[in-house]
Amino acid sequence: MKIISVFLFTMFLVACNKVTTKVPESLSMSKETLMDKIKGGWAGQTIGVVFGAPTEFKFQGTTIQDYQPIPWSENYVKYWWDKKPGLFDDIYNDLTFVQTFEEAGLDCPVDTLANRFAWAEYHLAHANQAARYNIRNGIMPPASGHWLNNPHADDLDFQIEADFIGLMSPGMINQAMEIAGKVGHIMNSGDGFYGGAFVSALYSNAFLSKDIPYVVDQSLAVIPAESQFYQCIADVIRWHKQYPGDWEQCWFELHKKWNKDVGCPKGVFLSFNIDAKINAAYIALALLYGEGDFSKSLDIATRCGQDSDCNPGSVGGVLGVMYGYSNIPEFWLKPLQEIENLNFEGTTVSLQKAYELSNKHALALIEKNGGLISAEEIEIKTQQPIVLPLEQNFENTIPVFRERKDCFVTDNYTFDFNGNGFVVYGNLVSTKSITPDYIHRVSIRHIGSEVFGLAELTDEYVAELEIWIDGKLDQTVKMPMKNTSRRLEPAWKYQLPEGKHQVTLKWLNRDKNYLIRINDIIYYSENPASHQFYHN
Secondary structure (H helix, E strand, O other): OOOOOHHHOOOOOOOOOOOOOOOOOEEEEEHHHHHHHHHHHHHHHHHHHHHOHHHOOOOOOOOOOOOOOOOOOOOHHHHHHHHOHHHHHHHHHHHHHHHHHHHHOOOOOHHHHHHHHHOOOOOOOHHHHHHHHHHHOOOOOOHHHOOOOOOOOOEOHHHHOOHHHHHOOOOOHHHHHHHHHHHHHHHOOHHHHHHHHHHHHHHHHHOOOOOHHHHHHHHHOOOOOOOHHHHHHHHHHHHHHHOOOOHHHHHHHHHHHHOOOOOOOOOOOOOOOOEHHHHHHHHHHHHHHHOOOHHHHHHHHHHOOOOOOHHHHHHHHHHHHHHOHHHOOHHHHHHHHOOOOOEOOOOOOEHHHHHHHHHHHHHHHHHHOOOEEOOOEEEEEOOOOOOOOOOOOOOOOEEEEEEEEEEEEOOEEEEEEEEOEEEEEEEEEEOOOOOHHHHHHOOHHHOOOHHHHOOOOOOOOEEEEEEEEOOEEEEEEEEEOOHHHOOOOOEEEOOOOOEEEEEEEEEOOOOOOEEEEEEEEEEEEOOHHHHOOOOO
């Protein structure tokens, strides 16, 4: 496979002499242009996801330096399509909702969307999987995405699958926010929800203007200024003005102030960070510094690191809407066209079908919101942004210590802590598939971790646990072995009275073929100053 530095790629478009103008009350375009922009959004997103595939989570807390090339070539999209179908989770999650709106109607209830999402049989992780578990166990939206029920509520899951919302709401930002409110609270809340709302708004506003600073500003306008999400993106806008020619200086300032994760059990106190704020900040940074150049913008978004496929996916999709499918250079587009008619994992929808469905939904919503549609032309009634309600996660819940346990539970497990909350980071694992051949093929370092835990994809065993806090039964939980039904964390609890607590996990239906692995326990407090020295 030919490896080429991205800076040698064909230029998409360099925005110059931009003048920010007030968007008129309506916007007219041809039906052909609308379809071209919608196709550009889907195509740009998919291109960005594949472009970032080889670097995803390999650069945590650091940029990808210029001397390291990022590959792109003919047949590259098909290569990843065959190699790693789960890479396209950004797309197939979007498409689950697109398909549900098509089959159940654009006004379908939240529960319909939630159930279609939860019972899809493709791989999910983080906030998505936590919400899927909640819904399968009777906890419906918005509780399924609320941080008290979902430790991953500030993760970027909704952010990476909100693209379709802006595509079906061209220039109608409040319509986009109405849909975002329904979909986003299935799996997220607080800043995690705002991440998806912001991306939805970027797509919606990209139909209206090619002025990137305007589109970013206008999209942030729906986010409450009191929220940390707003403040983080506003900082990027400010630093872009302060350091207009140096995206890495902006990245450095961003990390000094915002590179922290208080929720995601995989990231707290570690370098892994899929917090929605900072990853959305990478999107805004790449758009601003990329200046409308497709290649440059994807390159910057990817080189910011962390979730470096999803972030360039959103950047590519926004620019794809701005300039249209027909203006994406063949260098980028030709590899994509090999898979345009193939259905994504867990769906019966291809990109070609997605183009048609999103166009159909956009036309219906344009008409619903007072727009006019003729044989060849459409007129969109644009909308002034209305600020979303304020919601913030993990208030008075500050991580103070991460204790490495690296042990297996075979019966009961007890620990003590001082604070107001905890998360047990671990998973149910099967010993049945661990054979001498397996051990030979898989590094011993991975045994008992994610490779071990996902070894049984169809196993029907469900571990049942009681969680006792301070001598009282707090909850009974189920831990299915089956991948799509799994519970990500065995136990957590927030907003306990500040002080000393004892937690016991009791395994009710122990089976010798399974173990519960505890990797770490993360402790929280409303008063971190009192935890300079930790004693368990």
